[in-house]
Amino acid sequence: MLRTRICDLLKIDHPVVLGGMASGTNPALVAAVTGCGGLGILGVTFMTPEQQRADAGRIRELTRGPFGLNHLLAFATEDRYAATLEARPRVVSTAWAWADQDLRPYFDRAHEAGALVMHMVSTVPEAVRAVGAGADIVVAQGTEGGGHVGWISTLPLVPQVVRAIEPVPVLAAGGIADGAGLAAALALGAEGVLIGTRFLATPEAPVPAGYKQAILASDGHNTLLTEVADIAFGLVWPGAMSRVARNRFVERWAGREWEVRQRRHEVARQLRAARERDDAEELNLQMGQAAGLITEIAPAARIVREIVAQAEQIIRDRLPSLLAD
Numbered sequence: 641m642l643r644t645r646i647c648d649l650l651k652i653d654h655p656v657v658l659g660g661m662a663s664g665t666n667p668a669l670v671a672a673v674t675g676c677g678g679l680g681i682l683g684v685t686f687m688t689p690e691q692q693r694a695d696a697g698r699i700r701e702l703t704r705g706p707f708g709l710n711h712l713l714a715f716a717t718e719d720r721y722a723a724t725l726e727a728r729p730r731v732v733s734t735a736w737a738w739a740d741q742d743l744r745p746y747f748d749r750a751h752e753a754g755a756l757v758m759h760m761v762s763t764v765p766e767a768v769r770a771v772g773a774g775a776d777i778v779v780a781q782g783t784e785g786g787g788h789v790g791w792i793s794t795l796p797l798v799p800q801v802v803r804a805i806e807p808v809p810v811l812a813a814g815g816i817a818d819g820a821g822l823a824a825a826l827a828l829g830a831e832g833v834l835i836g837t838r839f840l841a842t843p844e845a846p847v848p849a850g851y852k853q854a855i856l857a858s859d860g861h862n863t864l865l866t867e868v869a870d871i872a873f874g875l876v877w878p879g880a881m882s883r884v885a886r887n888r889f890v891e892r893w894a895g896r897e898w899e900v901r902q903r904r905h906e907v908a909r910q911l912r913a914a915r916e917r918d919d920a921e922e923l924n925l926q927m928g929q930a931a932g933l934i935t936e937i938a939p940a941a942r943i944v945r946e947i948v949a950q951a952e953q954i955i956r957d958r959l960p961s962l963l964a965d
């Protein structure tokens with residue numbers, strides 16, 4: 641069985657983590673990933689304290705295993721962060737802090753609440769900064785990932801981060817959706833993977849059916865980086881653009897960001913309405929290039945099991961067979 645240091649640290653069976661997607665996770669998905677031996681993380685950035693309490697309670701009804709709660713630090717508020725700590729998750733997962741935001745108080749408070757801190761970065765200096773502030777695990781996320789990403793790919797980013805912060809364990813994220821991706825991440829020096837897009841194409845994921853179908857339909861070539869939806873929702877990100885599928889909504893607004901700023905309430909209303917009526921051409925379809933690897937909607941637990949089994953098979957059979965005597 642595949643075991644890495646992250647399995648021991650998190651007390652999980654498989655080195656596979658569900659990314660804490662604010663717009664793509666719910667208790668059912670988190671519990672499904674945790675329940676089959678991975679680590680589920682719930683995105684709670686925009687949840688009220690009451691919602692967080694209810695969702696953490698629901699996860700505990702569904703599984704006895706460890707789980708994480710995720711905050712996008714650029715948008716963290718005191719009441720919501722305090723509610724996260726009160727919920728006593730095994731992992732406090734964080735990402736996207738402002739350059740001048742002090743990480744130390746967030747991480748210290750998480751440790752005092754008995755949690756491990758997992759921080760996601762998209763550059764080497766961010767990784768060094770996170771470890772300096774006390775992070776226990778660093779997620780190195782490449783630009784091919786879904787949602788908000790930086791500018792360097794997973795393949796060159798992960799080994800650089802591993803080297804820079806050794807012996808702190810690193811998870812690879814961005815572009816991983818199958819066992820070959822997990823095996824590759826381990827070869828790069830990561831202790832496991834954190835996955836977003838693959839887990840959106842599950843029955844459990846709380847995104848519209850048309851969104852899931854758009855992931856299946858994508859060959860991975862039709863994504864681009866844009867700020868259009870962020871501008872409409874009034875969210876200024878610390879240096880990140882969002883990787884989304886090119887659809888009618890993006891075609892209409894990309895390059896006309898000034899006009900989105902001018903009409904942002906109207907555009908935000910249209911995006912929410914598109915979600916209500918499940919219109920994939922008018923939705924903000926955050927997804928990564930790994931969509932090209934995804935061909936079916938499958939239960940999250942099966943995805944975890946298949947990724948691990950494929951990775952084991954590659955490591956056990958294919959790779960040794962390549963070594964000449």
Ligand SMILES: Cc1cc2nc3c(=O)[nH]c(=O)nc-3n(C[C@H](O)[C@H](O)[C@H](O)COP(=O)(O)O)c2cc1C
Nearest residue numbers: 659661662735785786787814815835836837926928
């Ligand atoms: C719809 C969507 C929403 C996301 N929201 C968050 C979030 O709230 N917090 C976070 O740390 N990462 C978020 N991410 C990034 C994921 O945690 C993960 O790093 C990324 O999906 C990895 O790339 P992949 O999509 O190729 O697996 C999001 C990703 C997607 C696709």
